[in-house]
Amino acid sequence: MNDPHSDPFPADSVGIVEPRKIVIQRPLTLDCGRVLPRHELMVETYGSLNIARSNAVLICHALSGDHHAAGYHSADDRKPGWWETCIGPGKPIDTNRFFVVALNNLGGCRGSTGPSTLNLDTGKPWGPDFPIVTVRDWVRSQAMLADELGIAQWATVIGGSLGGFQVLQWAIDYPARIRHAVAIAAAPKLSAQNIAFNEIARQAILSDPEFHGGHFYEHGVVPSRGLKLARMLGHITYLSDEAMRAKFGRMQKSEQFSFNFDVEFEVESYLRYQGQSFVERFDANTYLVMTKALDYFDPAREFGGDLSTAFRQAQARFLVVAFTSDWRFSPARSREIVKALVDAGRDVSYALVDSQLGHDDFLMPLPEYHRILRGYLSRTLEAGA
């Protein structure tokens, strides 16, 4: 890191990072009733834990995220981690100050125990036998991870979208273990429309002939058409109408209509590319599991459907951030969270960031957004904060 000639990365990047696998040997009882006697989590950490062990920040990932949130895996790695814009020395999640922990959630496909890993009981990949996990299960698993890392309390648990769901669940389920909860572009639960999109994505995968009831590993194939369709659909919901209009409009690859079903409009080309590249890095069974975790999320459910009652459990201070152009989890959904927190008497701030891109804006380095994150997080290490 000291010799600029040997380090091809920007000064505000954490640079080369190495993922490691942490084995949780304790049994994990899942919401579905099944028990995982042990499980493995792929983890990356950035920065260092202070002596008081009070500066740990947990990054919760969204639908297709993983443990590689920042930095690069090799000197010629082209793409940094998924939240490189936000995590690093001097960035809003400042690795000079915080010990940052990112993981691939249980059920993921980037090395953590999930449908594509070996089931030790059978010696075969779990496939469709992998249990359907919930946001609560993830939070339980993350709490076990915190135990392994010697972190009794997170300074902050932070995440966008599905990651924000985990943040809210953390604050409710482990009130004493989280000082600050930062939920970005989130919602208190999915709407019928949200679930409908997930159902179409699942049907696309389930009806792919190469899905083989989830046992496609043994057949040496991948349900790529279904997974690709699922991702294409998802992508539409991550972008605003305005952003798509600005980016693609009605631009065509050639001037004439070709009167067939080949790619003609730029937006078609974009979606196909996004779908195809996703197939190469993501597992169809994991996609199914993740969408179910989204659908099931409803922390108010065990509190008589009243979210403010759920938040009465919490002790953390909250920051809720929404984006004006996000229609997947619109600002109104974030306001539901804020209202419940106010009704519960919790400390909360809410920022509505002016944006164009849509749901995906939570990954963008918008100055207004990053100023809020930086300003909030900078106070999280203060005594008594």
Next chain:
Amino acid sequence: MTAMLRPDLALIGEWVGPNSRILDLGCGDGTLLAHLARTRGVRGYGLEIDPENVARCVESGINVIETDVDDGLKDFRDGSFDYVVMTQALQAMQRPDRVVSEMLRVGRTAIVTFPNFGQWRVRLALARGRMPVTPSLPEQWYDTPNIHLCTVADFEDLCALRGWKVLRRSLLDHERRDDWAIRLMPNLLAEVAIYMLQAPGNGNGRRE
């Protein structure tokens, strides 16, 4: 710190009961909430529309909710705050009367401060045929956010009309506080008016 505080804010600091729950509409950079938290152990939230001010509140550790007060307080339950405060923003609201009603619904007590449009400086400017530009109304007519200015007399008429009980009133000018001259001719001398109000039929509000 109190010495540097705007006089109406300092006065609110004296009016508000310790450890109460407060909602500050148009909280700006959070000065009042920070002051009340420090001196009175008050907890609460500020509502603010300007992103710059929201960022400053967050940077100061003040609970702030980015929203437009003109959209109403529908996210807040009846009687869920001891005080709902609005300082120097009433005159910039689309419907000040509705805002005060909402304040009295959400809070057991409302505190509003506004620039008195009956003050002699204002009258003097108007007598000269000019829109007033005074210390409490510093903007020009074309860039002012103030769209519903009123005088102390106008405001008290509205209170009487709606049955809002005036629990306390204080009238300030730029340097002085509530002296005999202002009390004698409030509508002429007061630069800033501060009212503590209660909804009709609400007799159990806190008075400090």
